[in-house]
Amino acid sequence: MHLARVWLTDFRGYASAEVALDPGLTAVVGANGQGKSNLLEAIGWLGGLRSFRGAPTEALVRVGAERAFVRGEGEREGRALLVECEIAPGGRSRTLVNRQPVRRARDGLEFLRAVVFSPDDLELVKGGPGERRRYLDDLLVALDPRLDATRADLDRILRQRSALLKQSGGRLTPEVEATLDVWDARLTVAGEALADARAALVDDLGPAVATAYRDLAGGDEVGLRYAPRWREGGLLAALHEVRRDELRRGVSLVGPHRDELDVTLQALPSRTHASQGEQRSIALALRLAGARLVAASLETPPLLLLDDVFSELDPDRSEALLGHLPPGQTVVTTAAALPPQAVPGQVLRVAEGRVTPAGGAPPPPS
Numbered sequence: 001m002h003l004a005r006v007w008l009t010d011f012r013g014y015a016s017a018e019v020a021l022d023p024g025l026t027a028v029v030g031a032n033g034q035g036k037s038n039l040l041e042a043i044g045w046l047g048g049l050r051s052f053r054g055a056p057t058e059a060l061v062r063v064g065a066e067r068a069f070v071r072g073e074g075e076r077e078g079r080a081l082l083v084e085c086e087i088a089p090g091g092r093s094r095t096l097v098n099r100q101p102v103r104r105a106r107d108g109l110e111f112l113r114a115v116v117f118s119p120d121d122l123e124l125v126k127g128g129p130g131e132r133r134r135y136l137d138d139l140l141v142a143l144d145p146r147l148d149a150t151r152a153d154l155d156r157i158l159r160q161r162s163a164l165l166k167q168s169g170g171r172l173t174p175e176v177e178a179t180l181d182v183w184d185a186r187l188t189v190a191g192e193a194l195a196d197a198r199a200a201l202v203d204d205l206g207p208a209v210a211t212a213y214r215d216l217a218g219g220d221e222v223g224l225r226y227a228p229r230w231r232e233g234g235l236l237a238a239l240h241e242v243r244r245d246e247l248r249r250g251v252s253l254v255g256p257h258r259d260e261l262d263v264t265l266q267a268l269p270s271r272t273h274a275s276q277g278e279q280r281s282i283a284l285a286l287r288l289a290g291a292r293l294v295a296a297s298l299e300t301p302p303l304l305l306l307d308d309v310f311s312e313l314d315p316d317r318s319e320a321l322l323g324h325l326p327p328g329q330t331v332v333t334t335a336a337a338l339p340p341q342a343v344p345g346q347v348l349r350v351a352e353g354r355v356t357p358a359g360g361a362p363p364p365p366s
């Protein structure tokens, strides 16, 4: 799977751009604020139909334009692939894959997958448990798009269950009890399915993350653990145990929406004990390991998009990263000098929303 060429029209700061990508490594270089991340965001859109920065569609459309277009041409398993996206403010976007309309984001995932590392990924290690849950669940969906339905189902159940808990005003009337029993049964089915999938994923992910971290940083051990207490006796029993507490507080207190993925470095919690550079390396190892699992499951590597990845890695780790990139296509942006290993790939220079091969003619004045 790879993209050979990408076209952007009215996407962020780009009025119009055509970019040829190397099937291996492409480095996108340029000063701050020139459009490097915007280009990566457009490529990422083709691989997931959303902004990896979590930006709303209105932010993606160039100021003054009505809609943005991103088009990518490449191949998947030896067959030509054409992905065409029209992005309109307010989420009214349309996607064609090989000229066929795609209705849901997860259908788009069937064709092109991208794994992204961005500076915000530091939060995977430094942030609260929700960041790590989202990481796990996004990876689950990338590995098996059908799990998106389980996740959506769970969100819906939790919303309605929480609304009931709030409305009850802390009183367990027979009607509240009967309705809560129904929601608990549904929450148990969806919640245990998601937790089982997370636990199985972590079994595979743990060794992959440890290896990715060792490749980047040398000897230190990174460990992952997903073992919510409620899984010992089952979710239904745990919900019964906290029912009075939940009614009093008006919130759903137990379940996959409250779980933690523990990430340790040398057996210490990385959130509180690792340095910023170590945390960034762990976050990168989480993404690289995810890319490897997706590659193994698809039998073809996903696109790897690394935004501003060298900014907090020391020269040894930057070099190690480039030496251990998973097979497949990688696009990396940097405002800093490129480590020498990047040179065997292609280097593109971005200035004022224009992209040119490094060493080629400078962009024409805008």
Ligand SMILES: Nc1ncnc2c1ncn2[C@@H]1O[C@H](COP(=O)(O)OP(=O)(O)OP(=O)(O)O)[C@@H](O)[C@H]1O
Pocket (backbone or CB within 6 Å): 011, 012, 013, 014, 030, 031, 032, 033, 034, 035, 036, 037, 038, 039, 058, 059, 060, 061, 062, 063, 308, 333, 334, 335
């Ligand atoms: N919707 C939009 N319309 C026009 N310009 C936009 C839009 N959204 C963002 N920009 C412009 O894009 C530029 C930022 O581009 P980008 O984030 O790609 O920079 P970068 O090259 O990655 O910089 P850095 O090295 O600082 O991360 C900003 O100058 C911003 O004003």
